[in-house]
Amino acid sequence: MKNPAAPASFPSPPHAPSLYPELDATALTAFATALESGDLSALPPARAAEVQALRAVAVFSRGEVTGACGDLLDAALWRHTGPRPRAAVVMPSPWTGLGWTAYAVQATAFAARGYDVLAYTARGFGRSDGQADFAGPLDVADGRRALDHLLERAAGPVTGIGFLGVSYGAGIGLLTAAHDPRVDAVAALSTWGDLGAVLHENSTRRTAAVHALLRAAERARLSPETERALEDVLAGRDAGGARLWAQRRSPFGHVKEFNRRRLPVLFSHAWHETLFPANQTLRLFDELTGPKRLDLSVGDHVGPESAGLLGLPSTVWTDAHRWFDHHLRDAANGVDGEARVLSEVMWTRALEPADGLPAPGTEVRRLYLTGRGELAGEPEHGWTAGLLCGVDTPVTAADAVVRSGYAEMAGRPKSYPAGEVDAAAASSVTAAWTGPAAEATLRVRGIPRLRVTYRAANSGSTFVAYLLDLAPDGSSRLICHAPFSDLHSPPDSLVSADIDLQATAYDVPRGHRLLLVATARDPFYGDANLPRATLAFTSPEPTPSYVEVPVG
The missing domain is CATH 2.60.120.260 (Galactose-binding domain-like)
Known part of the structure; x- marks a missing residue:
């Protein structure tokens, strides 16, 4: 990968209020640093073993992807050598200055399983150039450029391509997949399906969610269009303009394309989600006719995924790995025969499989x-x-x-x-x-x-x-x-x-x-x-x- 012009360093833990409060930015940064340097002294034994195992089978490098308009996006690449055919995963970052580093542990886990992986920081955040466009056309173009970047550096044939993201990165992944037929499967964790319903639910302004998005982006560079749309929601003005802005950024508007290609999509969501309420994502899930799965868990935004981002056991991340293993590598792991919906019940925490929500017979x-x-x-x-x-x-x-x-x-x-x-x-x-x-x-x-x-x-x-x-x-x-x-x-x-x-x-x-x-x-x-x-x-x-x- 191209070396960045700035001195090689990882993003400092963000000081702005985070949408992902359980993420340990210091631990993730230390993990990413060890991937690059090979120095394991700052890691606990389990994480050190993961870095050591990865470095034995693949090459890690960080640098930049040239995105839309020539903007440079901070990125990291996990690449295997040799001509063997491999599947590949692209991971756009969440809505955080931590950028791609949020995926350091999980990207390493995918690479250790044989995938080539590219994780990048969305425009306007962290060390990436440009302005955050809230999954607008420039973000979609960035996703396609990131995929080009990965394919150009693969040592052998790429047999399947997946986009995986958490929160903001999941929205970018879905919209990129809608525009790029090279994408074979998606894992969209804690995402939105209809951004308009995120901003206005039953004609009611969801002001606390918008405030949270703006606070979490205090150190980011928002595009004027994005900043204006969010501030219009807070001020109660130009609801029609905000709806049009949101419509262009809603995966729900691309259902026909997803269904034409029968694109396999895995979703995860929390029942009491305060940022992206569940019904608007369920609406997208219900409309899809290709292979699909939905994990619904106790908690709020990215809570069910946070443990896995830190390398701890996680049902959601286990399912994401199995989803890509089956749909990108043809693994006969039974995913295609399982129930489409897995619900964690409040408050027994029992996992309840069903083919829909509500389940047949309700x-x-x-x-x-x-x-x-x-x-x-x-x-x-x-x-x-x-x-x-x-x-x-x-x-x-x-x-x-x-x-x-x-x-x-x-x-x-x-x-x-x-x-x-x-x-x-x-x-x-x-x-x-x-x-x-x-x-x-x-x-x-x-x-x-x-x-x-x-x-x-x-x-x-x-x-x-x-x-x-x-x-x-x-x-x-x-x-x-x-x-x-x-x-x-x-x-x-x-x-x-x-x-x-x-x-x-x-x-x-x-x-x-x-x-x-x-x-x-x-x-x-x-x-x-x-x-x-x-x-x-x-x-x-x-x-x-x-x-x-x-x-x-």
Whole structure:
């Protein structure tokens, strides 16, 4: 590879808030340094053995890839010598100044299995030139140039090509594969399918996610178009422009190309993902007709993948290796005969295989909202439940973007203390409806759906719906949620909301109850309500209000 003009050094651990807080930047940098120098003294024994084994079978070098517009991209190459045919993997970096170094351990693992690997830092981040374009045309061109770079340096024939990425790198990988027929398989971990739904969910601005993206890119160089689109979401302006910008960067827009080529795609995602909510990726997964697999895990953005990035055991990374072994090297490892969806159930952590989500045989249980604050089997009309706007509530989507998921992975999901929800409902800060006690474990599997009618005094309105597991002691835990906004109805209108809550695999224990809560304010979202306005929920006879829960 071409030697960089700057002195050879690896990126310093980034100081900006990270979307990947569990990644040990110092350890990954030390690993990458050892790959280049051969000095193993700074590594623990397991990592030292991996470096030593890699250096015995392949050559590691770092340098630059010439990307679009002549911009130089910081990169590293794991290359085998000799004329033997090999498969190859390209790995675009996540949304971090750590760049390709985030993949140092996993790229080495692929190379040790016989792959040639190129990992590179996306434009605008770390030591790479250019401006971050959020998987725009320049990023796609960079991905194709990176593949050219790898193929030009392969010592023998390349028999199969895979793109693998985490988060931002996964989005770039999918979009590159859509534009480059040379790509034979993709592993897209914690990615997006529809970027528009990441920015606006049910017409509601996902402001906390956008703030997190901008904070994590404080030391990056964003393109003016990217910066403007993200800031427009925060300011609540030019929603049409933001949607068009996002559409051009959405793998969902390329479903026909993926299906024409029957491109094998492996996805992984977290149930309580706060950055890229799961439903928009599930929508892409459902539309694909080629070989596909989806691993769904407890946690939040990149939480399930972080352990593997550091070299620790990981179901997701094991599946990624097996996926490429089968689709790029024709390994008869059984991947093609396995269930398409593997769900980690909250909170037993059991791994549950199925051919879809929801699994075949799942029934939908409809529970009607009543004026008595109950979820009942029969509709009730003529009631009103007021909801006060502009007031903080005890129920929120999570305590923090990304980080809340690590507590869940450690077995400490957020619990809403007994009495807080009741007190908030009594003062109209929340509206709440409680179902009957479960006679046996209630296996919620799939996407709960809510239909509700409310009257809004003003022309703009927002509410957030949460489905909770209410324990006998009065405490509750989040199963799933979703926001909804109406931006166009005239004042004092009846608004009908039909929304999908985020997908879930949740076991409600015997004796626990389903609890549906609505709030008009959540710090994760930009709301359209006026302060101290009121939303009045009701249930008209022609269109009763209800929640549908898929039960396995």
